[in-house]
Amino acid sequence: xxxxxxxxxxxxxxxxxxxxxxxxxxxxxxxxxxxxxxxxxxxxxxxxxxxxxxxxxxxxxxxxxxxxxxxxxxxxxxxxxxxxxxxxxxxxxxxxxxxxxxxxxxxxxxxxxxxxxxxxxxxxxxxxxxxxxxxxxxxxxxxxxxxxxxxxxxxxxxxxxxxxxxxxxxxxxxxxxxxxxxxxxxxxxxxxxxxxxxxxxxxxxxxxxxxxxxxxxxxxxxxxxxxxxxxxxxxxxxxxxxxxxxxxxxxxxxxxxxxxxxxxxxxxxxxxxxxxxxxxxxxxxxxxxxxxxxxxxxxxxxxxxxxxxxxxxxxxxxxxxxxxxxxxxxxxxxxxxxxxxxxxxxxxxxxxxxxxxxxxxxxxxxxxxxxxxxxxxxxxxxxxxxxxxxxxxxxxxxxxxxxxxxxxxxxxxxxxxxxxxxxxxxxxxxxxxxxxxxxxxxxxxxxxxxxxxxxxxxxxxxxxxxxxxxxxxxxxxxxxxxxxxxxxxxxxxxxxxxxxxxxxxxxxxxx
Amino acid sequence: xxxxxxxxxxxxxxxxxxxxxxxxxxxxxxxxxxxxxxxxxxxxxxxxxxxxxxxxxxxxxxxxxxxxxxxxxxxxxxxxxxxxxxxxxxxxxxxxxxxxxxxxxxxxxxxxxxxxxxxxxxxxxxxxxxxxxxxxxxxxxxxxxxxxxxxxxxxxxxxxxxxxxxxxxxxxxxxxxxxxxxxxxxxxxxxxxxxxxxxxxxxxxxxxxxxxxxxx
Numbered sequence: 078x079x080x081x082x083x084x085x086x087x088x089x090x091x092x093x094x095x096x097x098x099x100x101x102x103x104x105x106x107x108x109x110x111x112x113x114x115x116x117x118x119x120x121x122x123x124x125x126x127x128x129x130x131x132x133x134x135x136x137x138x139x140x141x142x143x144x145x146x147x148x149x150x151x152x153x154x155x156x157x158x159x160x161x162x163x164x165x166x167x168x169x170x171x172x173x174x175x176x177x178x179x180x181x182x183x184x185x186x187x188x189x190x191x192x193x194x195x196x197x198x199x200x201x202x203x204x205x206x207x208x209x210x211x212x213x214x215x216x217x218x219x220x221x222x223x224x225x226x227x228x229x230x231x232x233x234x235x236x237x238x239x240x241x242x243x244x245x246x247x248x249x250x251x252x253x254x255x256x257x258x259x260x261x262x263x264x265x266x267x268x269x270x271x272x273x274x275x276x277x278x279x280x281x282x283x284x285x286x287x288x289x290x291x292x293x294x295x296x297x298x299x300x301x302x303x304x305x306x307x308x309x310x311x312x313x314x315x316x317x318x319x320x321x322x323x324x325x326x327x328x329x330x331x332x333x334x335x336x337x338x339x340x341x342x343x344x345x346x347x348x349x350x351x352x353x354x355x356x357x358x359x360x361x362x363x364x365x366x367x368x369x370x371x372x373x374x375x376x377x378x379x380x381x382x383x384x385x386x387x388x389x390x391x392x393x394x395x396x397x398x399x400x401x402x403x404x405x406x407x408x409x410x411x412x413x414x415x416x417x418x419x420x421x422x423x424x425x426x427x428x429x430x431x432x433x434x435x436x437x438x439x440x441x442x443x444x445x446x447x448x449x450x451x452x453x454x455x456x457x458x459x460x461x462x463x464x465x466x467x468x469x470x471x472x473x474x475x476x477x478x479x480x481x482x483x484x485x486x487x488x489x490x491x492x493x494x495x496x497x498x499x500x501x502x503x504x505x506x507x508x509x510x511x512x513x514x515x516x517x518x519x520x521x522x523x524x525x526x527x528x529x530x531x532x533x534x535x536x537x538x539x540x541x542x543x544x545x546x547x548x549x550x551x552x553x554x555x556x557x558x559x560x561x562x563x564x565x566x567x568x569x570x571x572x573x574x575x576x577x578x579x580x581x582x583x584x585x586x587x588x
Numbered sequence: 589x590x591x592x593x594x595x596x597x598x599x600x601x602x603x604x605x606x607x608x609x610x611x612x613x614x615x616x617x618x619x620x621x622x623x624x625x626x627x628x629x630x631x632x633x634x635x636x637x638x639x640x641x642x643x644x645x646x647x648x649x650x651x652x653x654x655x656x657x658x659x660x661x662x663x664x665x666x667x668x669x670x671x672x673x674x675x676x677x678x679x680x681x682x683x684x685x686x687x688x689x690x691x692x693x694x695x696x697x698x699x700x701x702x703x704x705x706x707x708x709x710x711x712x713x714x715x716x717x718x719x720x721x722x723x724x725x726x727x728x729x730x731x732x733x734x735x736x737x738x739x740x741x742x743x744x745x746x747x748x749x750x751x752x753x754x755x756x757x758x759x760x761x762x763x764x765x766x767x768x769x770x771x772x773x774x775x776x777x778x779x780x781x782x783x784x785x786x787x788x789x790x791x792x793x794x795x796x797x798x799x800x801x802x803x804x
């Protein structure tokens with residue numbers, strides 16, 4: 078695989094998924110004879126930022142693709158030939174809008190003053206693609222084990238128009254990969270590695286949107302995206318084995334967080350139908366791509382609803398919002414029922430948490446080390462803690478390795494508090510984009526912390542669990558218990574930070 | 589007045605950002621990212637099982653093998669891509685399902701037993717019995733199969749259960765005929781002749797006991 082291939086696939090994937098999202102919304106506009114794009118801007122709080130809009134259409138493209146595949150699977154229509162027809166139809170709609178439509182719903186914000194953030198984004202995405210692809214250029218990447226499984230799943234979707242529930246996996250990521258494999262004409266054995274790289278690049282885009290949706294300023298979007306990319310993944314983080322659904326899931330989770338900023342606000346009655354429809358579209362990728370359900374549905378959505386309950390005095394409106402959310406969730410679940418089949422067919426938790434066999438275990442230990450300790454910034458701090466680790470058991474090692482992140486978060490927050498002291502007007506706003514990647518680090522770090530502890534360390538030793546639960550269910554039951562513990566530990570950390578720095582919780586929660 | 593205060597605040601913010609960056613840059617070893625990249629590259633190469641030879645051989649298989657062929661692949665070998673590239677049925681164990689899925693547990697154990705036997709003595713009647721049990725017609729040995737023995741992440745020191753098929757051993761064995769070789773990637777056909785079938789029928793009853801008590 079070459080660097081050029083990586084660049085090509087990244088930008089063509091963005092284009093194709095955007096085309097799908099934009100074309101589908103415009104298609105429904107034509108059928109319903111209603112302006113949906115205008116509503117979308119209001120409801121999702123999209124700024125005039127062109128990059129944010131591109132990401133929104135990309136996200137909606139994923140959502141429509143999953144919904145479309147679900148319908149075809151339901152009626153047993155062969156997917157592949159229809160994809161070409163669909164792309165041509167949507168391409169015609171785009172061309173019509175560019176050349177004939179006076180409103181230009183997509184391009185009316187594409188003015189000169191917007192071109193600088195767009196160029197900056199193209200350069201940033203290209204640079205990150207280059208950094209990531211240098212690791213595996215000239216080879217096929219990590220093609221063993223998990224990557225082979227994902228390739229087989231993609232192959233089955235393309236060749237046999239089916240997804241086997243025995244794979245015990247949420248297939249959203251593979252459906253997107255199958256679409257891009259067909260449309261971009263990539264060999265399947267290359268797809269997994271190339272798309273893992275491309276979606277890890279798109280994570281930058283999603284963090285940018287998260288920053289901008291909270292502050293309305295591109296500069297904070299870039300700060301947030303660079304912080305997340307450098308600290309969380311680090312530029313040199315490997316495109317590791319089987320990362321396709323994981324990277325797609327992270328992209329979906331962060332983007333959904335960015336677009337759901339207005340989700341928990343009380344609804345406007347005259348737009349109820351559109352509101353439910355678009356919330357459902359927002360939730361479809363979240364439900365069907367691992368590990369998005371765990372990160373978004375378990376952590377982010379409850380926080381959003383809790384914040385709404387605290388900040389809105391009129392409780393009945395909050396109740397209404399809750400009902401709207403449940404409706405949307407039910408619609409999203411029904412629109413993606415085929416893709417959720419593995420959860421119904423087997424147990425939910427192994428699918429949400431993933432499943433690793435003994436030989437994969439050692440690999441994930443190495444990956445855990447590389448992943449949690451970003452090589453550039455945490456090296457010096459972690460060296461100190463690594464010495465401490467030797468004196469503790471393995472559980473202690475894991476917890477100590479979280480400390481550098483806490484230290485760094487404290488430095489950043491303290492620095493920003495300093496800026497606030499000097500009456501820097503945007504200091505409160507500036508805290509938000511900084512906190513977003515850090516809270517993500519906390520969430521994901523703790524998620525893997527719990528995952529690691531449950532699966533690899535305690536599974537065989539906690540005999541009491543084994544005696545209470547049947548052997549086949551031990552894994553799932555421990556997973557539930559530790560996920561609950563993890564959730565409570567996140568709440569404790571946030572509360573601690575808010576007390577130390579005398580910030581209101583709603584600011585810490587960056588909602 | 590307000591404009592100058594705004595400018596001053598902005599300057600302070602920029603100063604804070606520069607200071608913040610300098611604190612971190614001071615703690616960074618400039619060589620570290622490069623060292624990390626080469627380390628990561630090496631680490632990833634250990635799991636890069638697919639080679640050009642494998643792709644070419646599997647494309648040959650797509651054109652020349654019968655659709656009813658069933659190919660045995662060792663765990664973690666490039667042959668895992670046979671269903672994707674050659675579009676033929678292959679038998680290999682996916683990472684994951686063994687512990688939690690009772691339906692596949694028995695099959696997986698037989699698969700592991702078979703690989704253990706093929707690694708040591710491919711002509712063993714029990715190995716041939718297990719090959720027949722899975723209806724295997726061919727055995728695939730990937731281009732990087734032999735090098736995986738030396739890899740720290742997949743070595744037998746870390747994973748005693750790990751098996752690596754030896755192409756030379758299979759080539760010299762009586763019941764395996766070389767079908768096609770593309771560079772370092774090999775494809776063997778399993779030869780079930782009359783003598784083998786007799787040997788299999790006599791040892792059928794003792795198979796399970798032999799595998800569990802003697803060999804492992």
